[in-house]
Amino acid sequence: MNPFRRRHGKAPVLAMVTWVYVLWSLLPVLIAVRISLNNGRSRSSFQPMSFRWYWGDSTASLLHDDSMRVALFNTLELAGLCMLIATPIGVAMAIGLQRWRGRTSNAANGLMLVPIVTPEIVFGVALFLVFTQLYTGFPDGLTRQLLGHVTFTISFVVVIVRGRLAAIGTQYEEAARDLGASRLQAIRLVLLPLLSPAIFASVMVVFATSVDDFVISSFLSTGASTETVPIKIYSGARAGSTPALNALATVMLLLTLAAVAIATVVLKSIQRRGGEDPGPTGGLAGLSG
C-alpha cells in the first residue's frame, strides 16, 4: 500500500467537523454585517437593506452620531500611534535580546514574556492604578491609553521578530562585517531588509491587537471623548441601541481586513524579491509558541 495515500487518507468526519466549525466561527459575523444593513431598527432579524445606519439616518447613523465617529477616530489614532512606537522598540529589543548572553538576559527574556501571559484585567488594573497613584503627570485619556497599548504590544513584536531572527541566523551579518561594514551598517543594510517580512507581520499584529483591545482602553478611559470602538460596542448593546452599532463594528472590520490585505500584498512582493516564505499563518504561529 502506498504510504502517501495513507497519510492523506480521507477523513470525512473530521472534514465535516472542521468545515462546520469554520461556518460556525464566521457566519455569526456575516449575519452581524447583514444586520448593519437593515432598513429598520431590528437588531435580531433581517429587514430590507439600506445604508440608513451608515449615513442615511440623520441622528443615529454612523455619520451623524458624534460619539460613534469619535470612537472610530480614537481607535484608529491609538492603533496608528501604537504601531509607530511599539514596532521600533520591539524590533530593537528583539535584536538586542538575541545577542545578549548571560544571566541578566534570562531575566530580560522573562520580562519580555510576562505581558503575553498576564490576563488583561491584571494589566488594566495595574495601569489604572499606576496612572492614578504614581504617574499622575501623564495627561489622562488617550495619552495613557496609548502608553498602555504600547506596553502590551511590544512583546508581540519581539516574539515575532525573534522567530525570524532565529531562522536567519548570524551568518549574513557576519559576512557583512567581514566585508567591512560597521555594526550599525550591517544591521541597517543586511539584517533589517531580511527582517522586513517579520516587521510587517508585527505591524499588523500590533494594529489588530490595539484595535481589538477593550480592557486596557476601558480602564484608562475617562468618558465619552476617550471611548474606542470596542468600548462603544460593549456599552452600546446594553442600552436599547440600533443597527448603527453593527455598522460601526462593520466599518472597523472592513478597515482591519483592508489593512491585512495590503500588508499581505506587500509581504508577497517582498518575498518575490528573494525573501523567505513566513508560512501561511504569517507571524501569528510564532506567537503561539
Add this chain to the structure above:
Amino acid sequence: MFAVPGVGWLIAFFVVSVYAVMAVAFGGVDPFLKTSIPAWNPLQWDFTTMGNVIHEVFNGYLREVFVRTFVFVALSLAGCVAIGYPVAYYAARKAGRHKGLLLAALVLPFWISYLMRMLAWTNLLQPDGLVNQVLGWFSLPDNRNWLDGDWYTVVIGLIYGYVPFFILPLYSTLERLDGRLIEAGRDLGASARQTFLRVTLPLSVPGLMAASVITVLPMFGDYYTNSYLTSGSPRTEMVGNQIENYLRNTGQPQTGASLVLILMAMLFVLMVYYMVTTIRQQRAAER
C-alpha cells in the same frame, strides 16, 4: 544595547504598575475621601485587607464567584479541546489541497474584533433572533431568552471567543509532528485508533498544553464576555467582574487590588510554565 529602550519601557510601565497594585492592596484608605493611600515602602505594608479578602475567597461571599470562574473556565476549556483538536488535526494533517483556504479561515477570527464577535451573538440570541427561529423550524422550544443570565450562554460565548486562540498553537505543533512516526506505528501493526492514542496524542501533548495555557489565562481574567452576554447578570459573575466593580464603582480599591494579586498568584504556575517552555524553544531555535 538595543534591548535597553524596550526593557526600560517594560520596567517603567509594567513592573512598576504591578508594584503599584501591591502598594494599593497593602496600603491604606483615606477615611474621609475614600481614596487609596498606597504604601510604596514594603516595610509599611499592611496585610489586613488581603487577609479579609482571602478569608472571603475561601469561606465568604467570594467563594461562589471563584468556584463559578473555575467551572466556567474548565467547561470552556473542555469545549475548546473538543472542537479545537479535531479542527487543528484536520488542518495540520488531512486538509490536502484545501489547506490554504482552511488556514485563512482559521486565522480570520484573529482579525475580527472580539467584541464584534460577541455583538454578533447578542444579535443571534435575542428572543426573536435567528437562533430561536432556527429552533422553531425543528419544532424545538423557540421562546428561550438566551441573554437572561444563564451559564450555558456564557460558556458558549467563551468557547466561541477563545477557540481560535486554542487552534493555532495546537495546529503548529501537529503540523511539525513527524509523520514517519505515525507511519511506523501503522507499519508495526497498530490500528488507526491505536496509532492515534499511542503515537499522535502523546506527541501532541506539548501543543495541547501550550494551547490550553494561552486560552485559560485570559479566560480567568475575562469579565466582559459574561457580562456582555447576560446584561451583567449576577448569576454569571466571575472574578474579573468583582475586580472591576471594586476598582471602578466602589470606594474600595485595595480590595480590588488584593483580588488582582490573588488571581495572579493562582495563575502563577501556568504563567511560569508558558514562559519557561517558550524560552526553551527560543534557545533551541537559535542554537
